[in-house]
Amino acid sequence: MRPDANRxxxxxxxxxxxxxxxxxxxxxxxxxxxxxxxxxxENVRADVPLPGYDNSAxxxxxxxxxxxxxxxxxxxxxLPVIGDVAAGxxxxxxxxxxxxxxxxxxxxxxxxxxxVVRLEETDRxxxxxxxxxxxxxxxxxRRAGEDIAAGAPALGAGAALGPQQIALLAxxxxxxxxxxxRPRVLVISTGSELIDVGARPQFGEVTDxxxxxxxxxxxxxxxxxxxxxxxxxxxxxxxxxxxxxLLRADIIVTTGGVSQGAFxxxxxxxxxxxxxxxxxxxxxxxxxxGFGHLGDRVPIFCLPGNPVSxxxxxxxxxxxxxxxxxxxxxxxxxxxxxVALERMDSPAGMRQYRRGVLHREASGGYSVSxxxxxxxxxxxSMASSNCLIVIDEEMTEVVAGSRVTVIPLLLANR
Ligand code: AMP
Ligand code: MG
Numbered sequence: 001m002r003p004d005a006n007r008x009x010x011x012x013x014x015x016x017x018x019x020x021x022x023x024x025x026x027x028x029x030x031x032x033x034x035x036x037x038x039x040x041x042e043n044v045r046a047d048v049p050l051p052g053y054d055n056s057a058x059x060x061x062x063x064x065x066x067x068x069x070x071x072x073x074x075x076x077x078x079l080p081v082i083g084d085v086a087a088g089x090x091x092x093x094x095x096x097x098x099x100x101x102x103x104x105x106x107x108x109x110x111x112x113x114x115x116v117v118r119l120e121e122t123d124r125x126x127x128x129x130x131x132x133x134x135x136x137x138x139x140x141x142r143r144a145g146e147d148i149a150a151g152a153p154a155l156g157a158g159a160a161l162g163p164q165q166i167a168l169l170a171x172x173x174x175x176x177x178x179x180x181x182r183p184r185v186l187v188i189s190t191g192s193e194l195i196d197v198g199a200r201p202q203f204g205e206v207t208d209x210x211x212x213x214x215x216x217x218x219x220x221x222x223x224x225x226x227x228x229x230x231x232x233x234x235x236x237x238x239x240x241x242x243x244x245x246l247l248r249a250d251i252i253v254t255t256g257g258v259s260q261g262a263f264x265x266x267x268x269x270x271x272x273x274x275x276x277x278x279x280x281x282x283x284x285x286x287x288x289x290g291f292g293h294l295g296d297r298v299p300i301f302c303l304p305g306n307p308v309s310x311x312x313x314x315x316x317x318x319x320x321x322x323x324x325x326x327x328x329x330x331x332x333x334x335x336x337x338x339v340a341l342e343r344m345d346s347p348a349g350m351r352q353y354r355r356g357v358l359h360r361e362a363s364g365g366y367s368v369s370x371x372x373x374x375x376x377x378x379x380x381s382m383a384s385s386n387c388l389i390v391i392d393e394e395m396t397e398v399v400a401g402s403r404v405t406v407i408p409l410l411l412a413n414r
Contacts, residue, residue, distance in 0.1 A: 049145030256305030355385035
């Protein structure tokens with residue numbers, strides 16, 4: 001399972017290792033609007049037919065088709081109107097032969113009528129109505145159960161709940177449904193130099209950006225994500241926080257402290273537990289990666305601390321894991337091919353992720369330019385990018401004018 005520790009692991013190998021360590025979360029019951037964007041975890045049948053009763057498709061007059069079979073603009077058929085039926089009528093009205101009732105869209109068809117004549121085909125009379133056109137039996141009647149019959153399958157387990165599916169569940173009278181829940185993701189920043197937003201950094205202090213970056217990314221990926229905040233580079237402080245937070249998370253994400261430095265406490269403390277694996281992945285940025293499990297098999301990702309490394313690591317490994325827990329079929333973001341507007345180089349044997357600005361050309365294709373340098377500390381240039389440019393392991397250079405693979409970082413629809 002765990003790839004060979006003595007060589008660089010490829011991005012694909014590490015991703016396969018991570019995904020193999022991601023299980024499932026038990027389904028939960030949610031109200032319809034809380035279930036938006038999630039996948040159904042039950043088969044839903046219609047308890048009631050839709051429509052629930054035969055009703056009028058139009059504003060007009062309920063009639064018997066035989067009574068108006070000779071109607072024409074020159075010789076309209078005139079029928080007495082014995083009353084009105086509006087949407088909301090709670091009891092079924094009835095009418096005899098040779099009569100009409102004025103009827104509104106959605107109102108129940110009176111017993112004795114078998115068609116609706118549209119208002120436009122009449123003189124709109126109140127006591128008597130002149131009808132200028134014959135109708136077929138059944139015309140402009142919406143039949144009970146024609147949309148879905150009682151007992152028929154409505155939505156299957158695995159269906160994604162968008163607005164249309166939520167509308168169907170509501171129409172069927174379901175106010176709660178069993179769904180795959182949003183994974184609870186807890187984000188912890190580690191580093192003794194970190195301070196929380198709101199304070200002005202003194203010399204040697206760095207404001208924690210990563211817990212915001214990763215909480216926002218996790219929410220964007222569909223998770224129910226929360227910032228724990230900052231933990232100093234202190235072995236026991238880290239283990240204490242992890243222990244108390246374990247029960248509240250389906251995934252834990254830490255940043256910082258996974259390199260080779262003397263104070264890389266995350267790597268030291270968690271390596272000792274034996275259930276978290278620290279590897280070197282052939283990617284830039286994001287080479288040091290930790291992944292494993294804590295407590296009752298809660299997955300933990302230990303990402304590097306530089307903000308760009310954290311983002312790239314999240315996109316490469318954490319996002320697909322969140323999508324897997326959500327039950328989504330597509331774990332990966334869509335990519336596009338774009339024409340490189342400038343030359344880009346890349347270390348041999350490493351998959352490089354550069355921040356870029358993707359443009360949509362008038363011709364319909366895409367082009368892409370670099371946003372800032374390769375430094376993984378460059379938060380401002382990351383903020384001016386809208387995509388990641390992926391330069392594969394075997395490529396060392398992208399010449400201007402050639403095509404590259406780009407991952408647009410569009411806001412997902414949760
Ligand atoms: P580390 O991976 O802990 O060695 O951190 C690498 C670099 O990223 C250092 O310059 C850190 O100060 C910076 N860094 C670590 N964590 C954060 C964070 N939460 N927000 C912003 N920068 C950070
Ligand atoms: Mg650190």
